[in-house]
Amino acid sequence: MNWFFRAVLSLFAAPRINMREDYGKVRRFQRWVASIGRARHRNSYRQTAEIIGGRQISVRIFQPADRRGDDVLLFFHGGGWVTGDIDTYTAACVAMADLTGCTVASVNYRLAPEYPFPAGLDDCYSLTKRLLNEPERAGLKDVRNLVLIGDSAGGNLAAAVSLKLRDESHHGVDRQILLYPVTHWDHDPETSPFDSVREHGEDLRLTNAEVDDYFDLYVPDAEKRQDPLVSPLESTDLANQPKTLVVTADWDLLRDEGEAYGEALADAGNAVQVHRVPEALHGFIQLPRFSRQMRDAYEVINAFLDEGFAPDRTGAVDFPAPEQRS
Template sequence: MNNITKFILKLFSSPKIDMQENYLQVRRLQEFIQQPPKDSYRILDRQIYAEDMSHEIPVRIFQPKEKRSDEILLFFHGGGWVLGSIDTYTRDCIRMADKTGRAVLAVDYSKAPEHPFPAGFDDCFRVAEVLINRPELTGLHNAENLVLIGNSAGANLAAAVSLRLRDEGKQLPHKQILINPVTYWNHDERSPFQSVEENGYDYGLTNKKLREYMEMYAPDEKVRQSPYVSPIVADDLANQPATLIITSQFDPLRDEGEAYGQLLWQAGNEVRIFQAKNTIHNYLFGPISTDSDEKTYRLIEDYLENRLKGSDAYGEEKGYQP
């Protein structure tokens, strides 16, 4: 990582930035910077009603230029459960669809702090359930090979949705891909994970921001210790989908993501864990495409195509297959 990059990251890591006070301004800035492209011939907007019919959940379907599989990627975006939308992630979802050759369905779930847990989680679970049972409501007609995929808070939601589907005896997704997932509820000095202290100050996403996001998402500390907020504390991690976990070397969430993968593997699940070297938390969804992005999408494509073997091309492999 060069000195200019380190300097910019340090600026964005300033403790003067308070997400609880400034999240609305950050949302507006994101919407201004990451406006969706005008061409929409491969984009289809739909709405799914919440289970209690209280509101509609917007979803956006992205078709790849070249379809190579009937698998559907159900995508939950990151942003600390507070930031982000299907508009700000439209460019990323188009790229994901084209790189993987699969349809991507992105969920615009309810955001904290206006809608704290379980609102956003319930929205994601509802869309997954509908896609499994009645895919025609989304305009898609084959959800047998459903893959959950998410980054950061979105990866947390994907892992939690898989757990709840298992707990309620429902059909599980075919696979899940968790990119820099939040898996634990605490990111202060009580955290058992070294990367929170090691990478929690100078790399954009700080442990202070993580605490602020978590406090907005789940204000009650006892609620934060639920497996549907902190999947790593679940008593039983058996019977989960085949899982790919991708972590970043300079991410405060690195260790808890890898630890979650290890626990999934110990519970008898098929797991692969890769650490992307010399990367920060949100590297795959940043404004500039890098060589690390290309390697990560090759990793994801090889995983989806069941041809993932060696790890040299992608980074250090940290996980195992039982």
């Protein structure tokens, strides 16, 4: 990316704020923006809730305008584990349902700092188990039709749920889609093992400082940030994970750690595809559905949902199942 284009993009970057102090203001602003389109989307979903462990977890169910598949996409939203909710991601979920032709179930998990790790993960995990044990609640014809999907911190939660399901011998989810996920704890440009942290961590959509703020709020104890359920790339055992699609953004500081996680999953014997969306910023899943980045991403997502990878696409790296490797 040349200096002029980066300068232009920086004008549209999120304003630099102290997330540790101002997360409440960010939440209120996001909800105000979401309220503008609320009337347009109010007939696009139904809301339900599950009572698990004495707490209520709200779930918003979106049906596609034209159903083309039996999959149910269990969606965990982004926002650094601190911001975002089912309201602020409603437009993105409407687009996801329509562009995939599948039902989308968006989870309103608990947020930090009021509820630090592992509260949000526990909500996502508990709800996943509930749907696997009682699939009729989500209209699942087969638990194998349940697909975990999340963006950014939500991608982190999806990966962590998959690891936790494996560790607790709870089977059923055999596919996951991780959109520009957080997979590592270190985003200091001086010490990070990833070049994208140094290349894209200063003046674009998401910054190193913001990610550090999010970690401070989500996992206040710095020593716990290397827990594989916080930083999946730190796991020493990635075997027996779902078939995985990792979608990264070209101009995103999280790009390299997402792609490294895909490669680590493949090295552990899992079937994985990694796809980098060219000229995309972090958070592109919330762009208008006609944008080039959205079209690119959903072409690959739909190929994945149809049980076929697309290794010939620009930006795609395919890691097939071990028995299929030469």
